[in-house]
Amino acid sequence: MIKQQVLASLNSVLAKYLNNKGVHGDFNFTLEVPPKNIDADFAMNAAMLIAKKLKVNPKIIAEGLVEIILKEISDVIEKAEIAGNGFINLYVKDEVIYKTLKKILVEKNKYGSMPKKNKKKKVLLEFVSANPTGPLHVGHGRGAAIGDSLARILKYLGYDVTKEYYLNDAGNQMFILAESTKIRYKQMTNVKIDFPEDLYQGRYIVDIAKRLFSEGKDINEVDFKYETIKDILKTIKDDLKNFAVEFDSWIFESKLAFVEDKNGRTKVDEVCENLFVKNEAYIEGEALWLSSSKFGDTKDRVLRRSNGKYTYLASDVAYHKNKFERGFTKLINLWGADHHGYVARIKACVQMLGFNDEALSIILYQLVSLTRNGQSVIMSTRNGEFITLKEVVDEVGKDACRFFFLLRDPNSSLEFDLELAKKHSNENPVFYVQYVNARCNSIIRESKNREDIISDVETINFALLSTREERNLIKKLSAFCDTLAISEKTMSPHHFTTYLIELADVYHKFYEKCRVLTDDRKLTSARLKLIESVMIIIKNGLNLLGVSVPDKM
RNA sequence: GCGCCUAUAGCUUAAUUGGAUAGAGCAUUUGACUACGAAUCAAAAGGUUAGAGGUUCAAGUCCUCUUGGGCGCGCCA
Numbered sequence: 001m002i003k004q005q006v007l008a009s010l011n012s013v014l015a016k017y018l019n020n021k022g023v024h025g026d027f028n029f030t031l032e033v034p035p036k037n038i039d040a041d042f043a044m045n046a047a048m049l050i051a052k053k054l055k056v057n058p059k060i061i062a063e064g065l066v067e068i069i070l071k072e073i074s075d076v077i078e079k080a081e082i083a084g085n086g087f088i089n090l091y092v093k094d095e096v097i098y099k100t101l102k103k104i105l106v107e108k109n110k111y112g113s114m115p116k117k118n119k120k121k122k123v124l125l126e127f128v129s130a131n132p133t134g135p136l137h138v139g140h141g142r143g144a145a146i147g148d149s150l151a152r153i154l155k156y157l158g159y160d161v162t163k164e165y166y167l168n169d170a171g172n173q174m175f176i177l178a179e180s181t182k183i184r185y186k187q188m189t190n191v192k193i194d195f196p197e198d199l200y201q202g203r204y205i206v207d208i209a210k211r212l213f214s215e216g217k218d219i220n221e222v223d224f225k226y227e228t229i230k231d232i233l234k235t236i237k238d239d240l241k242n243f244a245v246e247f248d249s250w251i252f253e254s255k256l257a258f259v260e261d262k263n264g265r266t267k268v269d270e271v272c273e274n275l276f277v278k279n280e281a282y283i284e285g286e287a288l289w290l291s292s293s294k295f296g297d298t299k300d301r302v303l304r305r306s307n308g309k310y311t312y313l314a315s316d317v318a319y320h321k322n323k324f325e326r327g328f329t330k331l332i333n334l335w336g337a338d339h340h341g342y343v344a345r346i347k348a349c350v351q352m353l354g355f356n357d358e359a360l361s362i363i364l365y366q367l368v369s370l371t372r373n374g375q376s377v378i379m380s381t382r383n384g385e386f387i388t389l390k391e392v393v394d395e396v397g398k399d400a401c402r403f404f405f406l407l408r409d410p411n412s413s414l415e416f417d418l419e420l421a422k423k424h425s426n427e428n429p430v431f432y433v434q435y436v437n438a439r440c441n442s443i444i445r446e447s448k449n450r451e452d453i454i455s456d457v458e459t460i461n462f463a464l465l466s467t468r469e470e471r472n473l474i475k476k477l478s479a480f481c482d483t484l485a486i487s488e489k490t491m492s493p494h495h496f497t498t499y500l501i502e503l504a505d506v507y508h509k510f511y512e513k514c515r516v517l518t519d520d521r522k523l524t525s526a527r528l529k530l531i532e533s534v535m536i537i538i539k540n541g542l543n544l545l546g547v548s549v550p551d552k553m
Numbered sequence: 554g555c556g557c558c559u560a561u562a563g564c565u566u567a568a569u570u571g572g573a574u575a576g577a578g579c580a581u582u583u584g585a586c587u588a589c590g591a592a593u594c595a596a597a598a599g600g601u602u603a604g605a606g607g608u609u610c611a612a613g614u615c616c617u618c619u620u621g622g623g624c625g626c627g628c629c630a
Binding site: 285366 | 555559565568570571572573576577579585624629
């Protein structure tokens, strides 16, 4: 918020300066937080950028800028200095800093948020979308955490977000799945039969068969595919719920793509014909091919096989068309990085359907590498040994698990050591952050014994918060808004874990140095307001990550 | 073989998207609890950002090459 205000003021000054010089064009200058050895609040790089354009010495530009800054916006900037290399170091007026604090206290859980006015930003965020062939594993958990947090952040910023889970229930994997349950069922009826290796081995299949068997239905009357998917889906939904992830919309491939209308035509028929007519698809060797190489794919892809059956890609094209038809203007797909080979072709499809390439963003997250006592654990839903999301959540808790998943850039691989995650100790950074809230609460509880506390925000003298630690803390609180901005820009929530850890660090330093409850009534009141703000921001930040905030630990 | 991603301290990693002396946590060493929670703080040590070139006022970040790692290359989903 401080940064935004300074930036706005500087923009107006800069526009005036450039206008006087007769220079046109955009200068995307930035305000940086300077390194520790420099005392200033912000550093601006505008002089270098302008100097480059005008081909003059940056120092001359900087001198001119400093002069006009001090003249025009002295209500915001206390001091401006030129650094040797052309940076302008800015010192923000105390009033601006304190105003932020007031804003946080007044706006509370809306601080930094935008009203839901961006109707044009109707976002469809599709994530997890794991095939219903087994419970979610740890890798899906990362996708769930990232997607859900991203949705929370975008909503906070005023986007109209729909979270969607797409179920591939139409492929021949489903046949194998149904067969797996059926054979398990048969084994229970004392029929001697081996369980083939290429079927799903997991225990959950046995459990489903058990349920069906206990219901006593005749084997020929049971719809194994339907029953198996039903149970697995329930498991998936339960696991997600325990992970604080809820979807707004569930889309079944079978229903979306393969249901016939009154003329006996499906959506896949429609979209393939459409592409053929548009000359984006052609027939060769009796198969229907998509000309995806025209739009950057490495080769063309089959939509309909020579045997007349559609590929997975075909129904996916229908699905993406459907997304746009439902009025979404921005599609975000969150995929595991092992699907990267699929990006080019689906992007090609979007363009062939007549939509802007930018309308679809595909975020890839690197898979979780799971280790146990240093030994890597192979994760496969087909294998006997795999670690489910539920197992990890049950062991380390929802909060630690989510925080852990959100700790890294999606594009960087995440090492998840089960033994380490199981440890319920302070090695986990989530405790470091939550501890801030616990400490704050403790002080608040203690302060309830006093009757001389000033609670009205307007009568508080914030100028008493004058130590370096206090000023740093307020500035860090204000950086909540910057974190929102960068998260939006990069479409990643991981900046918030980093931010909260940094905020916690600054808070603990403040805590050591500045005692809150003292004999000084006015100072105590001001500091109590400061920690109230800290609690608001910690809570807001953790909410965006889907992590809860205990008052006591 | 082709394509995408990636390489930062002993380990796990961040870096406001091209900015100043590359930040944290864990592990190691040292110090601080008779006032609000020591799940904390203060300090030390740890780096040629895989290597070599290039672009520019400025490169961990962009470009080229080399090397190591991950993943993907079906008329599977």
